Amino acid sequence: MTKIFYFSATGNSLWSAKKIAHNISADNPTEKYELVNIGKAAYDGSFANDDLKISGGKKQKHLIEADAVIFVFPSFAYGMPRVMRQFVKNAEFKASYVAALVTYGSSPGGTLGGLRRILRKKNISKMFFGKIPAVENYLAIFGTPGEETIKKRSEAQKRVTDDLSRLIIERKENKVSSFYPLSFFVYCLFTLGIKIFYRFYQVSDKCAGCGVCEKICPVSAIVMKTKKGASVKQPRFTSRCEHCQGCVNLCPLRAIQFARARFGSRGYRHPEISINELIK
Numbered sequence: 428m429t430k431i432f433y434f435s436a437t438g439n440s441l442w443s444a445k446k447i448a449h450n451i452s453a454d455n456p457t458e459k460y461e462l463v464n465i466g467k468a469a470y471d472g473s474f475a476n477d478d479l480k481i482s483g484g485k486k487q488k489h490l491i492e493a494d495a496v497i498f499v500f501p502s503f504a505y506g507m508p509r510v511m512r513q514f515v516k517n518a519e520f521k522a523s524y525v526a527a528l529v530t531y532g533s534s535p536g537g538t539l540g541g542l543r544r545i546l547r548k549k550n551i552s553k554m555f556f557g558k559i560p561a562v563e564n565y566l567a568i569f570g571t572p573g574e575e576t577i578k579k580r581s582e583a584q585k586r587v588t589d590d591l592s593r594l595i596i597e598r599k600e601n602k603v604s605s606f607y608p609l610s611f612f613v614y615c616l617f618t619l620g621i622k623i624f625y626r627f628y629q630v631s632d633k634c635a636g637c638g639v640c641e642k643i644c645p646v647s648a649i650v651m652k653t654k655k656g657a658s659v660k661q662p663r664f665t666s667r668c669e670h671c672q673g674c675v676n677l678c679p680l681r682a683i684q685f686a687r688a689r690f691g692s693r694g695y696r697h698p699e700i701s702i703n704e705l706i707k
């Protein structure tokens with residue numbers, strides 16, 4: 428059994444996770460695999476295991492047991508999503524092979540090094556790390572990607588995902604440096620920032636209360652509430668927010684804003700991933 432854990436806001440990492448699963452099955456049709464949404468697993472408690480409670484502590488450890496474990500996730504400010512870092516930190520692994528693949532828009536910096544620092548304490552005999560180029564989804568800084576950029580980056584994503592799948596199927600190993608001081612600094616600032624960023628999300632009066640943002644949020648950070656005097660429920664953002672930009676990109680009416688950032692008239696979603704797949 429191979430367990431593929433993914434975090435995905437706009438579908439890039441989910442697309443690669445699905446492609447890897449498909450390639451594993453194509454290589455060996457009897458090999459079973461499971462796709463697990465990290466945000467959901469971390470918060471719904473399905474991975475909590477009573478046997479692994481830290482004695483006297485508040486945090487509960489959970490067990491990840493499989494022949495191979497694969498993580499596929501986006502780079503956030505040269506690091507991994509906060510919920511994933513906590514999920515991996517709290518995990519005990521009964522797996523001899525762990526692969527970690529980061530999807531990124533321009534450079535993942537020390538994202539994989541940060542993950543390696545956690546994984547090397549976990550008694551895993553073989554590890555593999557890989558980087559997958561994809562479309563940049565942080566519209567507030569990089570703007571809306573054009574059709575040509577989406578096409579080129581998606582092709583590169585496919586090519587690299589296929590190459591890395593082959594290496595994972597062959598159980599290849601490699602190492603990444605865990606010394607990236609600049610990335611470490613940027614990521615520390617980001618992790619401090621996301622403690623308050625949720626307060627800066629706003630909803631314009633274009634919002635029709637459709638609830639898409641609530642359903643696609645990978646960590647269920649949005650609750651729908653009826654404001655005084657309003658006729659429809661509108662999203663309220665909570666401190667669980669990972670600043671993943673899923674809601675900003677996927678709101679069909681472009682009604683979500685972050686502070687004074689300008690997002691343009693289109694959002695981004697991986698062309699081969701539907702909204703429904705992101706809701707699961």
Ligand SMILES: Cc1cc2nc3c(=O)[nH]c(=O)nc-3n(C[C@H](O)[C@H](O)[C@H](O)COP(=O)(O)O)c2cc1C
Nearest residue numbers: 436437438439440501502504505531532533534564
């Ligand atoms: C908050 C945030 C920070 C990001 N930081 C980086 C970064 O440091 N380096 C990078 O190359 N891409 C960065 N990106 C882009 C994403 O990593 C990239 O688009 C990723 O493929 C999105 O995956 P998803 O569609 O599965 O969510 C960032 C995106 C967001 C939303």
Ligand code: SF4
Nearest residue numbers: 634635637638640678
């Ligand atoms: S997705 Fe957009 S329109 Fe729908 S509830 Fe959320 S903010 Fe409102």
Ligand code: SF4
Nearest residue numbers: 644668669671672674
């Ligand atoms: S509220 Fe929006 S930005 Fe925050 S985690 Fe949910 S989808 Fe991502």
